Amino acid sequence: MVNVQTYGGGLWHTWFDRDLSVAGRVIVRDSDGSYLHKLVKVKRPLLRVPTLAIHLDRTVNKDGFKPNLETHLIPLLATKPEETSVDSNDKKAVSKAVHHPLLIQVLSDELGCSASDIMNIELNLCDTQPSCLGGGNNEFIFSGRLDNLASSYCALRALVDSCGSPSDLSTEHAVRMVALFDNEEVGSDSYQGAGAPTMFQAIRRVVDSLSHKYIGESAFDRAIRKSFLVSADMAHGVHPNFMDKHEDHHRPEMQKGLVIKHNANQRYATSGVTAFLFKEVGKAHNLPTQEFVVRNDMGCGSTIGPILASGVGIRTVDCGIAQLSMHSVREVCGKEDIDIAYRHFKAFYQSFSSIDSKLTVDY
Numbered sequence: 001m002v003n004v005q006t007y008g009g010g011l012w013h014t015w016f017d018r019d020l021s022v023a024g025r026v027i028v029r030d031s032d033g034s035y036l037h038k039l040v041k042v043k044r045p046l047l048r049v050p051t052l053a054i055h056l057d058r059t060v061n062k063d064g065f066k067p068n069l070e071t072h073l074i075p076l077l078a079t080k081p082e083e084t085s086v087d088s089n090d091k092k093a094v095s096k097a098v099h100h101p102l103l104i105q106v107l108s109d110e111l112g113c114s115a116s117d118i119m120n121i122e123l124n125l126c127d128t129q130p131s132c133l134g135g136g137n138n139e140f141i142f143s144g145r146l147d148n149l150a151s152s153y154c155a156l157r158a159l160v161d162s163c164g165s166p167s168d169l170s171t172e173h174a175v176r177m178v179a180l181f182d183n184e185e186v187g188s189d190s191y192q193g194a195g196a197p198t199m200f201q202a203i204r205r206v207v208d209s210l211s212h213k214y215i216g217e218s219a220f221d222r223a224i225r226k227s228f229l230v231s232a233d234m235a236h237g238v239h240p241n242f243m244d245k246h247e248d249h250h251r252p253e254m255q256k257g258l259v260i261k262h263n264a265n266q267r268y269a270t271s272g273v274t275a276f277l278f279k280e281v282g283k284a285h286n287l288p289t290q291e292f293v294v295r296n297d298m299g300c301g302s303t304i305g306p307i308l309a310s311g312v313g314i315r316t317v318d319c320g321i322a323q324l325s326m327h328s329v330r331e332v333c334g335k336e337d338i339d340i341a342y343r344h345f346k347a348f349y350q351s352f353s354s355i356d357s358k359l360t361v362d363y
Contacts, residue, residue, distance in 0.1 A: 008185030231305030
């Protein structure tokens with residue numbers, strides 16, 4: 001068995017009876033004594049968390065499946081670990097390790113290195129089933145980790161494609177930027193999370209490199225106030241079997257465009273002004289948008305939007321692609337929404353400065 005730790009608020013029951021493997025990073029000792037940081041993904045099914053047979057849990061369908069995350073969520077690796085092919089020279093090295101020799105051997109085979117040269121590992125369990133199109137019209141994307149790789153992909157692709165040639169920036173007076181963070185699901189307070197000053201520092205360095213001392217004092221502060229952040233996370237599409245979980249007049253649907261999120265208690269950073277500007281970008285390019293407000297009798301999730309808006313002092317809109325099965329091992333979103341999100345983000349990069357210059361806000 002391989003011990004695991006849960007991360008964030010997952011739908012853990014969906015991880016049972018799936019063909020799982022591992023992916024992450026490994027610190028490897030090189031032949032010259034230096035150390036290399038290598039990414040690794042074992043593509044073959046390696047682990048599995050088996051459910052308990054119905055014959056041994058007769059009331060599960062009536063009482064619900066309620067696994068203990070400490071004792072029931074441990075994946076199975078092998079039944080005869082003594083048959084591992086660890087080299088004799090490596091056995092002494094791995095015997096004192098905190099990870100089983102068989103797992104280390106699998107990683108060394110994947111990386112093409114000796115097991116004794118693996119210094120440390122940081123791995124995640126992952127589903128081996130590849131993403132695919134589905135539905136009667138092939139209109140859905142079935143995939144793991146749509147939340148939030150889908151938004152990240154659309155944002156990065158839009159940035160690259162909005163700057164394809166020098167002429168794309170010939171009339172641009174702003175700096176186009178994308179920021180991708182980790183650990184949003186657990187509060188963002190990490191070295192690589194939105195709670196770190198990374199984006200703040202990056203903007204300052206950009207301003208400093210462009211100012212050449214003649215712009216004057218407070219150039220950085222003024223740049224922040226003129227900037228605009230699109231906090232793009234996935235959104236809760238209305239579930240056809242649980243429509244009562246959405247407020248009656250705010251039920252985002254898949255294939256209907258980006259969802260702008262509002263919350264009076266600042267769980268989202270959207271304001272009337274920022275929502276207007278973002279919708280105007282879409283309107284100018286014939287791109288649809290939707291609105292989401294959580295029911296008053298339900299709790300509201302949050303994003304990195306409020307963290308960055310308050311920490312950096314930047315105008316922010318929270319938006320996302322509508323999806324179902326959020327935080328499941330296998331999620332679903334609309335194929336058309338990926339294209340719409342990409343085009344909306346690209347339009348934002350290309351036309352926001354012009355639209356923003358037309359708005360006068362009476363503070």
